[in-house]
Each structure stands twice: as structure tokens, then as C-alpha cells.
Amino acid sequence: MSITVQEHNQSAPPVVQLTNLVKRYGLNKALNGVDLTIEGGKVVGLLGHNGSGKTTMLKIIAGLRSPSAGTVEVFGMAPGVRTKQRVAFLPEVNAYYDWMSVDYLIDFVKSFHPDLNWDRAEVLKKFMGLKGNSKVGALSKGQQARLKLVIGLSRSADLMLLDEPLAGIDPPSRARILQALVGEFRQERQTLIISTHEVKEAEPIFDHVVFLREGRIALEGNAEALRAETGRSMEELFGEVLE
Amino acid sequence: MQFKIDEGSPIYRQILEAFIRQIACGYWSPGEKLPSIREVAEMARVNPNTIARAFQELERTGLAETRRGEGTFVTTDRNAIVDCREETARKIWTDFLEKMRELGFTNDEVRRLAAGLKEENEL
Numbered sequence: 001m002s003i004t005v006q007e008h009n010q011s012a013p014p015v016v017q018l019t020n021l022v023k024r025y026g027l028n029k030a031l032n033g034v035d036l037t038i039e040g041g042k043v044v045g046l047l048g049h050n051g052s053g054k055t056t057m058l059k060i061i062a063g064l065r066s067p068s069a070g071t072v073e074v075f076g077m078a079p080g081v082r083t084k085q086r087v088a089f090l091p092e093v094n095a096y097y098d099w100m101s102v103d104y105l106i107d108f109v110k111s112f113h114p115d116l117n118w119d120r121a122e123v124l125k126k127f128m129g130l131k132g133n134s135k136v137g138a139l140s141k142g143q144q145a146r147l148k149l150v151i152g153l154s155r156s157a158d159l160m161l162l163d164e165p166l167a168g169i170d171p172p173s174r175a176r177i178l179q180a181l182v183g184e185f186r187q188e189r190q191t192l193i194i195s196t197h198e199v200k201e202a203e204p205i206f207d208h209v210v211f212l213r214e215g216r217i218a219l220e221g222n223a224e225a226l227r228a229e230t231g232r233s234m235e236e237l238f239g240e241v242l243e
Numbered sequence: 244m245q246f247k248i249d250e251g252s253p254i255y256r257q258i259l260e261a262f263i264r265q266i267a268c269g270y271w272s273p274g275e276k277l278p279s280i281r282e283v284a285e286m287a288r289v290n291p292n293t294i295a296r297a298f299q300e301l302e303r304t305g306l307a308e309t310r311r312g313e314g315t316f317v318t319t320d321r322n323a324i325v326d327c328r329e330e331t332a333r334k335i336w337t338d339f340l341e342k343m344r345e346l347g348f349t350n351d352e353v354r355r356l357a358a359g360l361k362e363e364n365e366l
Contacts (some may be wrong), residue, residue, distance in 0.1 A: 043290055168304040175288070183285045187292055203250055224253045224293065235251030 013076030015159055015191045017042045021040050021070035023215075029031075030056040032215035033070070040158075045223070045240055046195040048212035054195035055092065057212070058161045061193070062083055062089035062221055068118055074159065079130045088157035092164040094144050098137025102130055102147060109151050121154035124184070142173030149177050153184045162194045166202060169229045174201055181205060203234040218242060245285045254289055258297035266306050266317055267328040274319045277307060 016038040023031040031053045038044055046054050058066040060072055063079030074083040079185060080152060096105055102125065110116040127130065128146040130139075139147060145165060165181075166174050183206055196202050203209075203223065210220040217242045223234055230237065246261055248254055265271055280298060284291040300317055301307045305323050311316045319325065343353050 041292070043292075178288045179285050182288055182291065185282060185291065200250070201288075204254055204287070205247060205292070207290055207292055224255060224296075227251065227253050231251055235250065 004093040006220070012040065013073065014038060015075060016193070017071075017076075018057075019071045021057075021060065021072060022068045023053075023060065023065065024068040029215050031067075034212075034215070034217055034236075036210065036217060036220070038191065038193065038208070040189070040191050043185060043192045043194065045199070045202060045206035045234065046193055046210055046212060047197065047199055047234070047242075048144040048195075049197055049242060052212040053215040054212055055163050056167075056197060056215075058089065058163050058193065061159075062087055062161055064089065069196040085235065086158040087161065088152050088155050088159070089161045090112075090148050090152045090163060090165065092167060094148065096136050096144075096147075100136050101132065102134050102136065102139075103132035105136060105147070106151060106154070113155055116151070116155050118154075121150055124150040124153055125181060127180060127217075140170075141168060142170045145169045146173055146176060149180055151211075153180060158190060160190065160192045162192065164195055164197070166196055166198050174198075178202060178205060197238075199235040199238045200233075206234065209234050209237075211238065213242050246289075248287065248289070254261050255293045255296040255300070258283070258287065258289065258294060259300045262297065263304065263306060263327060264331060266324060267331045271317045273317055273321055273324060275317045276313075277315045277317065279314060 014037045016036065018034050018036040020242050021036075022029060034053075034057065046057065048054050056065065060067055061074060061079065063074070063084055072079060075086060077083050079087075100108060106116070106118070106121050106125075108116065128141060128150055130147055130150065134143075136144070136147070147164065152162065162181075165177055168184040169177070178201060181192070181194075194202065194206075206223045208221070208224065209223050211218045219237065227233065227238065232240070246258060249255055260269075262277070271277060277298075278286070280291050280294045284294045286364075287294070298309070300306070302305075302309060302315070304327070305320070306318055306327055307315050308318060340353065348356070
């Protein structure tokens, strides 16, 4: 199996474009003036402590929240029905029904996301060590996180938004999840945005990193370029920039 | 094949250097097919774009070539591999000498030490 690296169509609009984005919840500003452009074919790490605005930003890109001020464009359009067909959002919180079996759940998701590929789900399920007849409610936290990935990666979304896919999960599950992400990512047509505050293990899979602090971008750039310029890992920069 | 990655310096370079070392020491034979970008990416849990860049640079060294639709292969040019092996050795040797000089050893002392080590190894 070989991969040809294809350049994305340069004339296509960026996958995500945020302009002076503000989101208020009551008196709090979850996002306080964010400008960000994300090009296609990249794995983007959205890095910040809890409460820095990561989830809010992902939800706005997914079209699940609307901004208080500023603009958001996904594939050159305001988030809506047309962008939602191309975007998969994997929330941190588990939204699945405990009484469903793994296979039933996959069928259930396919009923409203027809782009879910059953064969791919089957392969990923095996890779993640999940059994089709297990009840969702009986799975460990790590297994539930794996299941969420199986479902997300079985869809052929052009933009995948993963909110804290590694939080509070055992190290073997984390390794599996990262491996599956790298293995399934199609750089010729996909873009991933992954929020996390656990940088160490995830950082080798990022093309681009965005450090978010108190609703603003504290630093962003190409991960390899930042390593070359600063001699620091993204984990070290996380400590320095977000202190 | 394993990669030990230091996240504090560019990862593509470390992957590139690992492949150069492995080709120099004969872990991959002349003409042998290297794993695909995706296989390496999964194994090392590194972004495939980063691996692709390492492969591009590897081709530039002349140690490997990519055949369209077939994959990346180690060069069959044995001279290129011999050259690479010697260059790698020279780098290690230069590094070593520099460290010995920092410790205050003269070249003569290093030579004597090396001769002594040789006898020890032959025992």
C-alpha cells in the first residue's frame, strides 16, 4: 500500500475560518476574539487547560453553538445543514444509550449518518478490541472512548472534531486511539481538530498546534517548525505559554 | 523497527536519520521494499505528513527511491550504501573525538586507548 501526497486545491476556501470570534455565556467570555484559519489535510492540536474555550470553539465549528460576535466559516459556508453533512463532532461526554449493544449502536448511528461505513466499523471494532454484543453501559471508560472513535472514524467526514479523546483513559487505550487516528486519517481529503490538555502522547500526530488561553490564541504554528525554532516539545511550550 | 522520538526537535529528521542508520547497517537490504508511509506512521504513532517528509528527504539522499504505485525501495546502488555507512561512521567518530578532546585527551592518548580496547575485545 502506498500513499501519494496530494496537494489540496489551493483555490478552495480554508476548512475553517474564524474571524474575531467571541462567545459569551452570561458575563463570561468563553472565546474572546479568536482569529484562526485551518487548511485542509492537517491534524490540528487544540491545546489548552480546562476552561480555556476549546470545547466552545469546537461546538461553534460543528454548528452546535452560534457565536456572540465575529464570524465562522466551515468549507466557506456558515455552519448549517450543508456543513453538518461533512463534519463529525465527537463530544467528550458520552451521549450513547447504556442499554444498546455495540453493534446496535453502530446501526443506530448509521440510521442518521448514512456515510457511516459498516465494513470499516467492523475492522475498527476488532482493532479496538470491542465485541459487537457488549452492552454500552458495561464498557469501561477506556472502552467507551474507543467505541466513540470507532463510530467517528467509520464515517467519512471531511472534518472531524474530537473533544478530549484521551482524557481520563488508560494508557493502552490512549495508544490504540492515537494509532487508529494516524491509521485512518486521509490527508488528501480530511482534516482533524483534536482538543486535548494531555499533550505528550498526542503531539507527534499534530501538523499544526493552537494554544488557547482564556478564550484567546496564545500561540499557533506548525509543530515541526516550532520544534526547530524553539528546541522545545509542544508539551514544554504548553507549560511555558499557558502558565 | 522502533523509533525513539525526542519531541523537542523536528520529528521528520529523527525518522529520516533512523532510516539512514538502518540502511547503513544493513537492517534494510539493497532493493528491499520499505514499509509504507502509513505503516510507519501507525507504528511510530506519528503524523503521516511528517513521515512523508522524511521519505522525501530519504529519496533526496539517494538511499531510496519511490516507484509510483509500488512503494519506496532501498537503492540497489551498493556504493551509495557504503558511502552512507562511512559517512555515518565518520560522524560518530568526529563526535567521539570532540567529546574526548573536551575531556582533555590528545589524539595519541585516544589512539592508545583504542588499541587497548581492541586487545580487551579480543580476549
